Amino acid sequence: MVAESSLVLRIPAAIYEQMVAHVVAGYPNEACGALGSQGDLVVKDYPTDNAAEEPDDFSIISEADIVRIYNDIDEYDGDMIYYHSHPQSEAYPSARDIDWAKRSGYLYVIFSLQYHPKPPYARLFKIDSAGSVTEGSIEII
Ligand SMILES: [Zn+2]
Numbered sequence: 271m272v273a274e275s276s277l278v279l280r281i282p283a284a285i286y287e288q289m290v291a292h293v294v295a296g297y298p299n300e301a302c303g304a305l306g307s308q309g310d311l312v313v314k315d316y317p318t319d320n321a322a323e324e325p326d327d328f329s330i331i332s333e334a335d336i337v338r339i340y341n342d343i344d345e346y347d348g349d350m351i352y353y354h355s356h357p358q359s360e361a362y363p364s365a366r367d368i369d370w371a372k373r374s375g376y377l378y379v380i381f382s383l384q385y386h387p388k389p390p391y392a393r394l395f396k397i398d399s400a401g402s403v404t405e406g407s408i409e410i411i
Pocket residue numbers: 354355356362363364367380
């Protein structure tokens with residue numbers, strides 16, 4: 271894994287707090303959602319249900335939610351970012367995450383709740399089509 275200093279995502283504090291509340295509410299399952307961004311700035315949070323068959327082990331946004339979110343983001347010409355939580359493990363893409371991310375090309379924000387009930391923390395990743403993982407940084411603004 272390489273760190274890329276140019277990969278930065280700025281998240282307004284009110285949105286970040288909403289994301290944290292969503293992933294904490296999902297505990298001990300994984301929780302997921304999407305963000306709409308413009309440039310490096312997150313402008314909207316779309317918390318969703320986790321449609322995975324084993325929600326304690328993986329997270330999937332349903333096709334219906336993806337379409338709804340994609341259409342909304344399209345209204346302001348934004349980009350979609352995927353976020354989800356790891357209830358027990360590090361905020362780092364699992365093998366299955368990497369496999370999915372390779373195809374989607376989205377940026378990934380991953381929360382870890384491994385120190386629950388302490389607050390979760392988040393990390394940012396870009397995963398390319400070959401599956402190599404680059405970490406960026408998150409700025410709460
Ligand atoms: Zn994951």
